[in-house]
Amino acid sequence: MTIVDTPTDAAPTAPTGGPELPQERRLVTEIPGPQSRRLLERKAEAVAKGVGHTIPVATVAAGGGVLVDADGNSLIDLGSGIAVTGVGNSAPRVVEAVQRQVAQFTHTCFTISPYDSYVEVAEALNRLTPGDFVKRSALFNSGAEAVENAVKIARHYTKKQGVVVFDHAYHGRTNLTMALTAKSLPYKSGFGPFAPEVYRVPLSYPYRDELSGADAASRAIAQIEAQVRAENLAAILIEPIQGEGGFIVPAEGFLPALQRWANDNGVVFIADEVQTGFARTGTMFASEQFGIVPDLVTTAKGIAGGLPLSAVTGRAEIMDSAQVGGLGGTYGGNPIACAAALATIETYEQENLTERARAIGGILAARLNELKATDPRVGDVRGLGAMMAMELVDPATGAPDAALASRVAASVIAQGVVVLTCGTWGNVIRFLPPLVISDELLNEGIDIVGKALIEC
Template identity: 50%
Template sequence: MDFSIPQERKLVTDLPGPRSLALQERRERAVSRGAGTLASIYMERGSGAILEDVDGNRLIDLGCGIGVTTIGHANAEVAEAAAEQARKLTHTLFTVTPYEPYVRLAERLAEITPGDFEKRSILVNSGAEAVENAVKIVRRHTGRRVILSLDHAFHGRTNLTMAMTYRPWPERAGMGPFPGDLYSVPVSYPFKDGLSGPEAAARTIDYIRTHIGAEEVAGLFVEPIQGDGGIVIPAEGYFAALKAFCEEHGIVFVADEIQAGIARTGAWYSIEHHGVVPDLVTTAKGIAGGFPIAAVTGRADIMDAVQPGGVGGTFGGNPVSAAAALKTLEIIERDDFIAEAQRVERALRARIGDWAERYPVVGEVRGKGAMFGVELVRPGTREPNPEALTAILRHATAHGVIPLDAGSWDSVLRLLPSVVISEALIDDAAGVLEQALDALG
């Protein structure tokens, strides 16, 4: 690929630099402190796996705006597709006077989502909005009200999706009251519980039966790989058992693929690694190369249960974002970015896969594709070590590497690089992170 910025880390000032510091002063006077950031380093442009800040520093991006720029920053083809569409039509509102890009994207989603049954889609603005609409759809379809999510889940920041999100701080603190009929149930977390997939599923199912009642449940929402929860990958067989339970009791099985979907894990959708076909799938983040759009896709009978006008929104399926999404999906397929995600996985495993043996504060390195987590522990235990994560993030951002935090205990280093990242950049970024690990002893 051609990149507009050299794919190498380069620091010309301390981080944050003087222009970033000046922007931070302006931000503090104009922007709510509730919109917090990992580092006060202001970006000017990006290309591939590199971000360039306003001071001319080049940083290795291991976060992708939390999994959004999977195909790389500022992809020229995506930008041109969006510009071409913007010159023709920027908005009409699909539920008033529709347009083809919305229909074409729905057709494309029917092709790439798991399952060979007839499908329908709706397009919305964000991942949280997709999840919230999926809740409405499964309730309308089943006539039931109870919604289940898994421990350590993250489903969004709207009032409803915050109630489905596990961690109270910072997302939910002081934000209630929340809607009712939403329950969190135990998840398979192999590093923490040591259970096999069937054993963990039996625990989850027993909890549903004894605490909630299966016949009350409309839908079970799962992240096949939990992102904000700490790159938690449930054990083999866990989701297969839950899907069978859902089918037995008329519960809609929803795969929330907001963060793990769209080729990031080496498959179109991460649920494919578990050999399970969901009833509904939610998609966002990586679908449009940085443009805001999201979707709910699934079985036609479930999606069509909602009356006309029951779902929709002013900007949902905006034609410019839809055009960007169509081009992004074309690029992923044409250039085999699924294979590129698998390449990134091999490179990460080769470079950081032995950290648990080398560093006492690393309990486990786990991941799929370009989605990895490093579980940080107090040496000699499996207790969370949030202080170690804070120190690593501080060191990394000061030295031109942008990783992410994660985990219910703020103790998982999250790596979500673009699938176009080179082995050289992975090696360089890992070296910076190892400096921080060495400093921790």
């Protein structure tokens, strides 16, 4: 790590992004530095207050495992823009594909004049997602939009309205996906009324409920049968590993039991793989590790190397049930985003980033469990692959300690490492590094987290 002792108010020349950036943590100023503070002041004057930010820096370049701010500070990136830049920022294949597509055409609207890259992305998703059956895909812009369309499709196919979701779930900020999301503040508070026919049941949360997967599934199914009943239920919607809810990994057997019940009762089983998809957990999709084959899968985030794109993929008979014109949107499957997605998928496969995610997960699990063994405030370490987290608690009571998580994250960020918090109670620190990060940067980042935990 480099520390420069002569901070300056002069903005440095913006470096070129991508993997050629020096892969080092470098502090030129305090964080935030003067240039970042100026941008944040402009943000406060120009941008709606409801659009927050986590890291108080103005980004000018990123690549590999680092993010560079307007003051020349180079931060270790353990967030990947919330699991978006799995292949790294400005990955070479993505940059080349986007530049080539921009020179050809930027937009026609696929529902007006189709083009091959949309079809190629659909073909790739049909091939990669779990399930050995005929599939179809439809492309959209965001994870919330994909989830909303998956529910639309399930309702149209089943001719039923009810949707079951789970405690701690996060599915988006549109009106329907706010209803599907569990946490009120900041996602839902004051924005109601919400869409109807949404029912919430308990999740498997091994650290806190201490139930087997089978018992947790029986509890959830009993509540579904008592409060909704299958004849009223269009879909069960679940994240294989919850994201914003705290990186909760359900107990073994929980997800397969839910899927069996759904299949036996004519209920569409939807896996929200927006955060878990695309090599993040050590397989292309997290569903593979739980032995489930969803009827529909929603994807976004890691699909296109940082460009806005999402999708619903699933059984052909379900996906084809909607009438012509019932699915789509002006920008859904934009050609530039599709070009980026094809290059991103090629990068995952050609560079074997699923294996890299497993290696990252091994480092994270070992290092975080070392912290847990020596500090009782680390109540739990959990996750799969490069999607890991530690839950911070009061060691005497086990109560969530959001204040500690906030202090640790702030200290780590001030030392030049990007980390994110999450969880229903805000007491979870999560790790989502780019899958191209070096072991050296990863370990340095974890060292700083460990020191901050001691200091706090």
